[in-house]
Amino acid sequence: MELEVRQLRMIRAIGDAGSLTKAAASLGLTQPALTYQLQRVERMLGGSLFFRDKQGARPTALGQLVIDHTRVLLPSLDKLLEEAQLRTADRDSAPRVIRFAGHPTPLAGPVIQRLRELATNSEITMRQQRGGHDAMDLLASGGLELATLLEHPNLPLPRPPDVIVRDVVTEPVFVAMASTNPLSNQDEVCLGDLAGQSWILPADLEIGCGEYLRGLCEQAGFTPHVAYRLSGYNARDVLERGLGMMLVQATTMAAKGIAVLPIKDIKTELRHVLAMHSESPVARYCEQLAGAAATGYWDQARRSPVYVNWLGNTLSK
Known part of the structure; x- marks a missing residue:
């Protein structure tokens, strides 16, 4: 994984603000989202970038090194982008x-x-x-x-x-099911508890969804029964009626008759x-x-x- 410009801007914002809360507000993110992204960068670089306590966020030695580089790199990059866009402005006019x-x-x-x-x-x-x-x-x-x-x-x-x-x-994958399912009352669900259920694969997406579902379920000790390939209204209708369940993106909103739950026993990405x-x-x-x-x-x-x-x-x- 390579360090990206937006991640450098994020680190610079935290260093300038001295607080994850203030930096998150300036970047238009929630604090949990900013913390999640910061932890990904820290894992990539192999160490903590900030000391975090009630007083805010102070850079570690590694963090100060990165911040010092951003003060040189980011202005140079912004200048490069500006000059490149000016040079190609004529081509953009068509x-x-x-x-x-x-x-x-x-x-x-x-x-x-x-x-x-x-x-x-x-x-x-x-x-x-x-x-x-x-x-x-x-x-x-x-x-x-x-x-x-x-x-x-x-x-x-x-x-x-x-x-x-x-x-x-990179986000986790959650499970959508009928809100009448007894398991829907939990904060999280074990994939192993869903053995014997019927599954829906998305009809509007082909990125190895079936292979991925089988791999997860095999880790949980069972082979999934895929009964449907649906999307849109039909998928929601089958879910709400309790006829099947499906893997969904983490940003998927629960709806009337449908619950969305994180998976706690198997890592998903x-x-x-x-x-x-x-x-x-x-x-x-x-x-x-x-x-x-x-x-x-x-x-x-x-x-x-x-x-x-x-x-x-x-x-x-």
Whole structure:
């Protein structure tokens, strides 16, 4: 995993604010979300970046080293982006179509909105993409300029040489079931307790969902019975009637008749990525779009009480 510009900005913001709470507010994130991202960076760098106590956040020696580098790197990078955009302004003046595809995630809307601000003379079209491998093939061949995609880290999508891929966030996977199911009254559910249930696979997503579900269930000691491949209204209807259950993104909101629960006995992961062709007109906006994607994701995350509670419990351990 490589350190990203947005992560450097996050560390700089914490150092400047002297507090995770203040830094989270300046970045438009919740404190649990910022803490989660900080812990990922600390694991990547191999040590704590801040001493955290009631007085706030003070940089460790490693943290001060990183902050000192950000004071040099970030202004230089911002200047580079500014000058590059000025040099290519004439090329941007001609209208062009930017073809965008995405899996059903919270990232697409914020990315489109930011792209409209950056590429003011371009027309942006989008379609929902089912297959992850197909999307990568289209990006590599020039059939798409941009995509927001999902992948399971143990079943990653291909990385064609001409495609830039930015990891946005890795989240846990939760389970959706009928609120009438006796297990729905728990704060978390053991996957092993769901043996014998019927499962729904998403009809609008093909990233090895069936293989991933089987792998998780085998870890829990059973083979899942996949009875449905549904999405939208039909999936919600089957869930609400208690006819099946399904794995869902952590940002999924509970709804009338449907409960969403974290899984406590098996580790689950789902990664959101931003991908674009290196020669596409949007490649120059890669960092800005990755930032918009991350902000949009955490905006949606804090609307989910189940996810917010999971983040709080996980970070407190």
